[in-house]
Amino acid sequence: MSPVQAPDLLPVRFVDWFSGRGWQARDHQLEMIAAAQAGEDALLIAPTGGGKTLGGFLPSLIDLAASTEGQGASRPHALHTIYISPLKALSVDVARNLMIPVEQMGLDLRIETRTGDTSAAKRQRQRAHPPDILLTTPEQLALFCATANADAFFRDVRRIIIDEVHAIAPQKRGNLLSLDLATIRQWAPQATRAGLSATVSDEGGLARWLVAQPTGGDAFARIIRGEAGARPDVEILEPSDRIPWAGHSGRHALGDVYDRIKAAKMTLVFVNTRSQAELTFQELWARNADNLPIALHHGSLSPEQRRKVEKAMAEGRLKAVVCTSTLDLGIDWGDVDLVIQMGAPKGSSRLIQRLGRSNHRLDAPSRALLAPTNRFEHLECQAAREAVAGNVLDGEPLAAGAFDVLAQHIMGRGCGDGFYADALFDEIRTSAPYAELDRETFDRILDFTATGGYALNTYERFRRLVKRKDGRWSARTPQIAQRYRMNVGTIVEAPMLDVVVSSRGRGGHRLGQIEEWFVEQLVPGDTFIFAGQVLRFVGIEEMAARVTRAADADPKVPSYQGGKFPLSTYLAERVRDLVQDPGQWDRLPGQVRDWLSLQQQRSRLPDANGLLVETFPRSGRYHLVCYPFEGRLAHQTLGMLLTRRLERLGLRPMGFVANEYAVSVWGLRDLSGVDFDSLFDEDMMGDDLDAWLAESQLMKRTFRNCAVIAGLIERRFPGMEKSGRQVTFSTDLIYDVLREHEPDHVLLRAAWQDAAAGLLDIRRLGEALARVRGRVTHIALDRISPLAVPVMLEIGKEPVYGEGHDSILEDAAEDLIAEAVRLD
Numbered sequence: 001m002s003p004v005q006a007p008d009l010l011p012v013r014f015v016d017w018f019s020g021r022g023w024q025a026r027d028h029q030l031e032m033i034a035a036a037q038a039g040e041d042a043l044l045i046a047p048t049g050g051g052k053t054l055g056g057f058l059p060s061l062i063d064l065a066a067s068t069e070g071q072g073a074s075r076p077h078a079l080h081t082i083y084i085s086p087l088k089a090l091s092v093d094v095a096r097n098l099m100i101p102v103e104q105m106g107l108d109l110r111i112e113t114r115t116g117d118t119s120a121a122k123r124q125r126q127r128a129h130p131p132d133i134l135l136t137t138p139e140q141l142a143l144f145c146a147t148a149n150a151d152a153f154f155r156d157v158r159r160i161i162i163d164e165v166h167a168i169a170p171q172k173r174g175n176l177l178s179l180d181l182a183t184i185r186q187w188a189p190q191a192t193r194a195g196l197s198a199t200v201s202d203e204g205g206l207a208r209w210l211v212a213q214p215t216g217g218d219a220f221a222r223i224i225r226g227e228a229g230a231r232p233d234v235e236i237l238e239p240s241d242r243i244p245w246a247g248h249s250g251r252h253a254l255g256d257v258y259d260r261i262k263a264a265k266m267t268l269v270f271v272n273t274r275s276q277a278e279l280t281f282q283e284l285w286a287r288n289a290d291n292l293p294i295a296l297h298h299g300s301l302s303p304e305q306r307r308k309v310e311k312a313m314a315e316g317r318l319k320a321v322v323c324t325s326t327l328d329l330g331i332d333w334g335d336v337d338l339v340i341q342m343g344a345p346k347g348s349s350r351l352i353q354r355l356g357r358s359n360h361r362l363d364a365p366s367r368a369l370l371a372p373t374n375r376f377e378h379l380e381c382q383a384a385r386e387a388v389a390g391n392v393l394d395g396e397p398l399a400a401g402a403f404d405v406l407a408q409h410i411m412g413r414g415c416g417d418g419f420y421a422d423a424l425f426d427e428i429r430t431s432a433p434y435a436e437l438d439r440e441t442f443d444r445i446l447d448f449t450a451t452g453g454y455a456l457n458t459y460e461r462f463r464r465l466v467k468r469k470d471g472r473w474s475a476r477t478p479q480i481a482q483r484y485r486m487n488v489g490t491i492v493e494a495p496m497l498d499v500v501v502s503s504r505g506r507g508g509h510r511l512g513q514i515e516e517w518f519v520e521q522l523v524p525g526d527t528f529i530f531a532g533q534v535l536r537f538v539g540i541e542e543m544a545a546r547v548t549r550a551a552d553a554d555p556k557v558p559s560y561q562g563g564k565f566p567l568s569t570y571l572a573e574r575v576r577d578l579v580q581d582p583g584q585w586d587r588l589p590g591q592v593r594d595w596l597s598l599q600q601q602r603s604r605l606p607d608a609n610g611l612l613v614e615t616f617p618r619s620g621r622y623h624l625v626c627y628p629f630e631g632r633l634a635h636q637t638l639g640m641l642l643t644r645r646l647e648r649l650g651l652r653p654m655g656f657v658a659n660e661y662a663v664s665v666w667g668l669r670d671l672s673g674v675d676f677d678s679l680f681d682e683d684m685m686g687d688d689l690d691a692w693l694a695e696s697q698l699m700k701r702t703f704r705n706c707a708v709i710a711g712l713i714e715r716r717f718p719g720m721e722k723s724g725r726q727v728t729f730s731t732d733l734i735y736d737v738l739r740e741h742e743p744d745h746v747l748l749r750a751a752w753q754d755a756a757a758g759l760l761d762i763r764r765l766g767e768a769l770a771r772v773r774g775r776v777t778h779i780a781l782d783r784i785s786p787l788a789v790p791v792m793l794e795i796g797k798e799p800v801y802g803e804g805h806d807s808i809l810e811d812a813a814e815d816l817i818a819e820a821v822r823l824d
Contacts, residue, residue: 009033011062017105028226029055032194033062035222036159041193043165043207046226048198048366053094054101055226056161056194057081057133063158064132065107077110078156079130082184084138084177085163087326088115088303091135093310094163098133109133114140117303127153138168138177139489145180146412146485150187157188162210165195166349169209170398172490172709175405178209178431183413185212186427195221199349205398213435215426230365232352234385236378237371238589243378245595246659246790248276250342250373251283257340257371258287261294264338266313267320270354271342274298274324278529280342281322292319299326300530301512339368344380347568351384352391376575376661376790378592383574392570399757401433403441403750405490407449407710412488414449414465415481418474421446444746446473452712455742456734462712487714492705498544499530508546519545527555569630569764575661576608576629595786603785610775611680614785615672618792621654622672624665625788626680630768633761635663640692641684649674657794664791672780680776682769685762693755703751704731710747 009030010018018024028046035042036059046052060081068075085091091113102109110131114123116139126134130153144150160181168174184191195210207220237260241252250257261267261284269284271277281296288294295309295318306326312318316335321327345351351368370381406428413419425442428434447453450473452462464484466476475481497519502508514530522528522537527550529535536550578584582600585593599605606612606627613626624642628635639656642665646653651674653667665671693699707713713730738745756762779785784792 009037010058011065013065013105014058014062017101025058026051026055026226028224029058031224032056033059035224036192036194039190039192041195041211041221042224043195043197043200043203043210043221044224044226045197045200045203046224047228050198050226052196052198052226053097053163056163056196057083057098059192059194060133060159060161061102061105061107061109064109065105068108068132071108077129077131079132079134079153080156081133081159081161082141082157083133083135083161083163084141084168085135086137086167086173087164088117088137090163091115091137092307093314095135096314098135111135116140138173138180139491141180142176142409142412142488143485145183146415146481146488148417150416154184154187157184157191159194160184160191161194161196163196165206165210166197166200169206172402172405174209174398175401175431175433176409176490178401178433179406179409179428182212182427182431185430193221199352201349202397209398209432211432212430213432215429218435228391232366232368232388234351234368234370234388236381236385237369239371243372243589243591244374245786246374246376246793248343248373249279249283250276250371253342253371253373254280254283255287257342257369258284260338260340260369261292261320262290264320266316266318266335267338267340268327268336268354269320269322269340269342270327271322271324272346274300276342277322277324282529282534284320284322293317294320294322297321297323297326299324300514302510305512337367339366341368341370341381343371343373344377344571345370345384346380347384347571349568352388374790375592375595376659378588379575379578380571380660382587383571383578387570387574398433400436401431402706402709402753403445403746404706404710406434406437406442407445407746408488408490410446410449411464411475411484411711414473415475415484418468418472420471421473424473441746448746449711453742453745453747455738455745464711483714484711487708487711490709492708497540499535499547500541500544501533501535501547501549510544514545527552529555572629572631573608576606579629580605580608598786603779603781603787604777606787607775607777609771610777611772613676613680613776613778614781614788615670615778616781616783616785616788617670618784621666621668622670623784623788623792624671624674625662625785625791627662627787628768628772629661630764631761632658632660634765634768635659637689637761637765639663639665641688642679644688644692645679645684646671646674655795657791659791659794662788662791664788664795666795672778676776676778677774680769680772682766682773685766685769689762693752699751699755700732700735702755703735703747706747706750706754707731707734710750712747 010025010033014025028044029051032042032044032055044052044055046055064080083091083094085094092115095111095113098111102111111133112126112131112135114126114134114136116137127147144153162168162177168177181193193210195206197206200206203223204220207223208218210221211219213219237253237256239253239256241255244252257269261269269280271280277296277298281294284294293312295312297306297309309318309321313321339354341351341354345354354368370385372378372381409428410424413424421443425439428442429437444453450463450465450467451457452459456462464476464480465473467473475484497514499511499514500508501511511530511533519537519540524537524539526537527534528537534550534552534555535547536552538546538548540546579596582596585596588596596605603614604612606629611626611628613624615622615624617623628638635658639658642663643653643656646665646667651667651669651671653665656663656665658664704713712734738748
């Protein structure tokens with residue numbers, strides 16, 4: 001569509017607003033208006049800085065400008081547009097930016113946000129007097145759908161905008177949002193949907209997810225693409241110090257990182273975990289001789305602390321912010337001219353998303369600096385850089401909807417005005433993730449939600465829904481509905497404790513939340529880093545960890561069970577290709593080239609389409625190391641299965657460790673005589689896997705999360721919250737009962753699906769074993785190889801679910817390295 005057609009779609013005041021700033025509406029913005037006016041759903045894929053958000057809102061602003069003209073403050077309240085984002089900070093930022101054109105055009109519109117931080121009084125007012133445009137999150141939308149008279153609140157909605165749709169749709173949050181959109185469609189069938197994203201790998205899947213699905217067919221949103229922007233400028237830091245062979249702290253690079261921060265106007269320093277954010281922030285401050293204003297931002301900090309940082313950024317008062325994915329998406333910080341990624345980004349789409357925060361304009365190249373924390377990460381960063389240069393996006397395909405999420409939604413519908421089973425089944429099947437849901441499975445999930453199912457229906461606590469005389473299902477009591485609303489959502493974090501700092505006695509200032517399991521390891525007097533401060537642990541009081549400020553050169557760093565991002569399949573393939581081909585090494589630092597050359601001399605290089613297995617003795621043990629390059633999750637599963645097989649062979653394995661690139665198993669007997677083709681055969685994905693899972697704590701942990709999402713176990717009650725131990729005790733008992741009496745229970749099936757797709761990465765491991773079938777190469781060595789050093793350094797580290805700071809002792813590292821490089 002040509003800009004000359006703008007007057008046909010843009011009212012005069014909008015044309016004047018664009019021209020008054022020397023702009024004209026972009027083609028994709030005009031196409032979004034045309035799609036909305038034609039009653040079509042649309043997926044807008046446009047680069048950062050291309051006016052994507054404005055393109056999503058223009059149809060609403062045009063419609064509202066016409067309908068509210070001259071009506072004044074006394075006009076009726078009716079919700080016109082719902083904007084949904086994955087982050088609270090993004091909703092607040094978009095609301096602030098949206099007000100600029102609204103005020104400049106003199107539009108009399110009511111625009112408000114609603115997040116978990118919104119006060120109860122404001123929420124009640126919004127229900128009674130809705131704004132024209134409401135900016136909110138998936139969880140808040142679910143709460144709306146689970147309240148009485150929700151149909152009256154939504155019936156006037158004309159437009160629903162889902163921002164960063166690529167980040168929501170593949171998750172359980174996307175399942176829940178899709179179900180709620182299906183519900184809202186029953187109340188507001190006239191509403192069009194718009195999805196916005198800069199990084200879409202599965203365009204067809206997202207276009208289908210966005211649209212209500214017809215019976216027996218597929219429907220897709222119109223795909224609208226924005227013009228390409230300036231190519232990003234991505235540099236990989238080659239530090240002056242020695243590059244570590246392992247570890248994730250990046251301490252060796254922080255002097256160079258600090259110099260880059262000094263030279264830039266404003267920098268976002270992205271890290272992959274909250275614990276790494278705390279450590280990086282402390283290390284930068286230790287180098288901050290210039291007293292630069294550097295701040296910290298991650299999801300465990302208090303909302304007040306995060307808002308304070310966001311406000312300072314918006315006002316240009318900061319030089320740098322160390323942050324996690326809390327600042328990944330969409331937020332427009334105009335003064336940011338450099339993005340630094342500490343450690344490998346783990347995926348090209350994530351890197352493109354993050355570097356889009358720099359020079360947030362279509363005609364200005366984004367600048368990014370990748371700072372690998374070890375030698376393997378240099379390979380990964382090079383692969384990511386080349387993917388960005390080729391605009392190659394990665395990401396997992398959309399999967400069928402999760403059963404535990406469906407149970408939560410069914411319960412939510414019962415907590416509102418209730419539902420009829422036949423009508424709800426038809427409604428649910430218009431949601432793309434559940435379009436293939438069969439009636440038998442739906443009835444089983446309904447029965448489970450209502451009574452707990454066959455094995456649990458004798459317990460009153462699990463009877464949550466009742467069928468009224470008219471056939472309508474609803475919550476059994478108002479108290480059950482209240483507890484449901486307190487537990488809405490699909491994000492199950494580890495049990496958390498408030499961190500409260502005070503100088504003496506009670507009271508004090510809440511800094512944020514920390515995981516309960518970490519606090520339980522502390523004794524009074526221990527110090528740890530949190531919110532960029534060194535704190536001394538005093539004790540646990542109710543649901544709070546009470547602390548005082550302290551000075552300590554060696555505090556602990558909290559680890560979080562949120563864990564690390566998995567290495568994407570696409571980057572793993574590129575890393576395998578890079579390792580095996582010395583002709584590509586000229587793009588790598590000299591230290592990394594030397595490391596790979598030593599591997600070539602001492603052993604051999606892994607084949608991109610095969611599997612290298614090395615065995616060697618060390619310190620009275622026998623070690624096996626293999627290099628699938630498939631990510632930590634798949635490698636942990638492989639390590640478990642290899643250990644079971646070696647046990648059956650009588651080789652007495654003692655344990656295993658895994659990192660993103662390799663697996664190491666060790667034992668008391670020589671492993672070099674094993675038939676490695678048989679050891680790595682795909683049949684390990686059958687009985688071996690089933691037997692391991694049957695006795696594994698991992699399945700209980702996965703079941704625990706599913707039980708919380710499904711509402712079988714409630715974390716929060718009015719006036720109290722369960723501790724992590726209480727939740728674990730409850731779910732473990734239920735798990736054992738179901739396994740014995742109802743092994744095909746829908747919640748056990750949900751837990752298996754979660755474990756297979758997430759914690760175990762079974763699909764990826766199965767594909768890897770198929771790829772290397774008949775291509776396993778064994779090298780028997782007399783001592784450790786250079787490539788084996790990083791994974792061997794994992795042995796003896798405290799296992800944690802998350803990154804944490806490096807606990808590898810330097811002398812242990814030096815011993816291994818010295819042994820690996822010796823060529824005699």
